[in-house]
Amino acid sequence: TVPQGLKAPSNGVLLGVDTLADGRTRWNWRVKTPNTYAIALNVGPYEEVSGTYKSRFGNSIPMAYWYLPGEKPQAEKLFAEFAPTLDFFESMIGPYPFGDEKLGVVETPHKGMEHQTINAYGNAYAKAPEGFDWLFQHEFAHEWFGNQLTAANWDDYWLHEGYGTYMQPLYGEWREGRARYAAMMQTQRALITNRRPVTQQRVATEEEVYEADKGGAGLDIYYKGSWMLHTLRGLIGDTAFFAVTRRAVYGRPDPKPGNFRPRFSSAAEYQALVRQVTGKDYGWFFDVYLRQAALPDLVERREGGTLSLSWTVPGGGNFPMPVDVQVAGKVHVVPMTGGKGRLPVPAGAHVVIDPDAKILRRSVAIEETQAWTAQSKRPTP
Template sequence: MILLPLLLAAATPVKPPAKGTPPISEQTQKSGGPRPAEQLAVRFDSADLAFELLPERYRLEGVATLGFTAIKPVARLILDLDSNLPVSAVAVDGAPLPAGRITRPDGQLIVTLPRPLAAGEKTSVRITYGGTPHVALNAPWDDGVVWSKTKDGRLWFATTAEGYGCDLFWPCLDFPRGEPAMATIHVTVPKGLEAPSNGRLLGIDTLPDGRTRWNWRARQPNTYAIALNVGPYEEVTGTYKSRFGNSIPMTYWYLPGERPQAEKLFAEFAPTLDFFESVVGPYPFGDEKLGVVETPHKGMEHQTINAYGNNYAKAVEGFDWLFQHELAHEWFGNQLTAGDWDDYWLHEGYGTLMQPMYGEWREGRARYQAMMQGSRAGIANKVPMVRGRSVTEEEVYEPSRGGPGQDIYNKGAWMLHSLRWLIGEPAFRDVTRLAVYGRTDPKPGNFTPRYGSTAEYEGFVRQVTGKDYGWFFDTYLRRAALPELVETRSDGTLSLAWKAPGGAFPMPVEVEVDGRRTTLPMTGGRGSLPVAADAHVVIDPDAHVLRRSTAIEELQAWRTTSKK
C-alpha cells in the first residue's frame, strides 16, 4: 500500500522548465575575468566527462574525473559549477573526500585537498553531480540547454555555453586559458537517439535496457566548445583529401526527412575546407573530424561538432554563411584561442572576414567588396574593442555592460581588411599563420592549439614587416572613434590630412584622378598632389581604409529615430 503513491508520483509527467529557468547567479553567468590564484596554480591535464540525459525529468546527471598538475604549491581546487547542479560525492585520487572538505559557494565547487600539492605533483578529482540545468532564453545568444522536439515528437536537445561558460554543464575552469589537454566525453541517451559530440568517436555502447552510450575524445578543446547534442539523427558522411596530404573524415548529423537539403549543405564542406586550407593553413583537427550537427538554435563553433540551425537558407553569395562562419572558428577560436576575452576580436573579426574572403576566392573581388560593404553600416564605434585588462565575456559582448558588442565582428573584420591592404597579401598571410599556428609553415602534426593575444598579434606584424604599426592598432583597437580623412582643394592642389583619435595616423591613401590612381604615403598623416580644377577625384576608390563616414553616421541616427 505504501508503494502506490510513489509509483503514481513517478508516472506523473514532469512539466518542462520554462526558458530562463532555473535562474543562474551572476557568478555562473560570468565567464573569464580575473581568476582565483588557485585556478592559475594548476595545469588542466584531462577531463573525463560522463553525462546521462534524463529527458522525462529534464535532468542532466554527470560524473567528471578531472586531472591536474600543480604549477605552484596549492592546497585547494577551485572549480566553476552552476549551483543548479548539486554535488553528491567527491573523491580525490580514488579516496572519498569528507564533506567538511567540500564547499559550494555560489557557482563554485571548492575542494580542500587531503594534503597540499607541491609544484609538479598531480592529482585526480572525481565529482558526481546532477540536476536541472539552466534553460537558455534565446540560444545561442543566451546560454544553457535547449529542450525541443522534432516534427514527429522525438527529443531534440542541445547545449550552448560561449557566454556563460562551461560551468553550466560540468565542473571546469571557466576562463579562456582553462582548456584541458584532453577531454573524453561519454553521453548516455535513450534508445533510438544519437549523441554526436566533440572529437573522435571511440565507440558506441548499447546498454541492456536499449540506451546507448556515445564515447568521444577531443584534444585540448575550448571549454565553451564542448557540446552535447541529442536527437534522432541521420548522417551523411565523406572524406576530404587535403592539399596537405592527409584525409579528413566529415559528417553532418541532420533530422529525418531532410536528406536532399542535408546533402546540398554537405556538398559545401569540402570546397570550404579547401578554401581555408589554401588561404590560412591545415584544418587543425584533421585527425578527429569535421563535424556539423543540426540544432534547435542558430549555431555555434563547438570544436569539431559545429552547431547548425540556419534552416538551409539560400543567399545571393551562393553559400551558407552560417556554416562557413562557424567553420572559420575551427581556426579562429578553437586552434587559436584568445587568451583573455579582451582579445575576443581575434575570434570574431577573423571569423567575419572569412565570409567575404571566401566570396572573393569563389567569384572574385566584386563579391568581396559587396560583402564587406554589407557590414560597414553595422559598425557602432561606441567603445574601444580592447581595454588592456582581463574582462569577462559579457563585458565584451554586451553593450549594456560597456562592451563593443558586434564591433568585434564588423569593425574587427574591417580593421583586418585595412591591415591586409596596408602590409600586403603575403605579409598578411604570414601574420595570420603565426597567429593561428605559431609558425608560417604549418603542416599536419607540427602544431597544436594555442592561445593568442592582441599584444602578441601586434608583435607578429612587426616580426613579418619589420615595422611598428602601433599607431594602426592604437587607433582601431584602443580608440572608439574612427579616423577621419579631411580633404581640401585649393590652387590646383589636393591636400589630405588624417584626424585620428589616437594622434599620429600615417595611413596611406589611394587617390584616383580622372581614372588614374596614385597612392599617397601620408607621412606624418598628411599628403598632397597637384589636381586640375576640373579633375574628377575619388578618394580611396576601393575602400581599403576603415574611416569615418558621415553618411553612415546619418543613416544610423535615422534608423534610431525611425524606431521611436
C-alpha cells in the same frame, strides 16, 4: 547514454557505441585538446551524411553532418559545401587543425556555435546572394580562429570574431572575385557602430565584451574587427598579411599536419607578429582601431591645383595611413607621412578618394543613415 533511437554526436573521435540491456546506447567520444568553452553534447533523432576529404596536405579528414529527419535534400546540399569550404581554409590559412579527428556539424535549435569538431548549425538552410551558407562558414572559421588560436583574455576576442567574420568576404573573393568581396565588405561596413573601443585593455568577462549594455564593443568585435583586418591587408599586402595570420594561428610560418598544437594568443602578440613579418612598427594602426572608439577621419581640401589631405584621429596621435586618390581615372598613392599629404590636381579633374574602399574611416553618410534608422524605429508620440 541516451534513450533508444536517439544519437549523441559530440567532440572528437567516436570510439564506439555500446547498446545496453534496456535498449539505451552509450556513445563514447575522445577529444585530445578540447577548447573548454567549445565542448558540446547533442542528443536527438539525428540522421547522418558523411564522407572523406582528401587534403592538399596529404591527409584524409572524416566529414559528417547530423541533421533532423525529413531534411535529407537540404542536408545533402549543405554537406556539399563542406569540402570546398575546407579547401578554401587550407589554401588560404593552413591545415585543418583537427584533421585527425573530424569536421563535424550538427543541427541545433540555436543559431550556431563553434563547438570544436562538432559545430552547431541552426541557420534553417537559408539562401543568400553569395551562394554559400554564411553561418556554416563562419562557425567553421572558428576551428582556426577560436579553437586552434584561442584568445587568452576575452578582451581580445576580436581575434575570434573579427577573423571569423572576415572569412566570409574572403571566401566570396576566393569563389567569385573582388566584386563579391567588395559587396560583402560594404554590407559589414554599415553595421559598425563605434560606440566603444574593440578592446578595453583589461581582463574582461564574456559579457563585458559581447554585451554593449555591459560596456562591451558588442557586434563591433565582428564587423569592425573584420574591417580592421581588411584595412591591414591593404596596408601591408597579401603576402605579409597571410604570413602574420599563419603565425598567429599556428605559432609558426610552416604549418603541416602534426607540427603544431592549439595555442593561446593576444592582441599584443598579434601586433608583435605584424612588426616581425613587416619589419615596421604599426602601433599607430592598432592604437586607433583597437584602443579607440572613434574612427580616423580624412579631411579633404582642394585649393587651386592642389588636393590637401589630413588624418584626424582620436587622441590626436600620428596616423600615417597611405591613401589612394583617383584623379581623372588614374590612381595615385599619397604617402601621408605625418598624417598629411598633398597631390597636384588639374583644374576640373574628377577626384575620388580611396576608390576601392581599402580604409576603415569615418563615413558621415553611414552615421546619418544609422541615426535615421534608429529614429524611424522609435514609436510616434
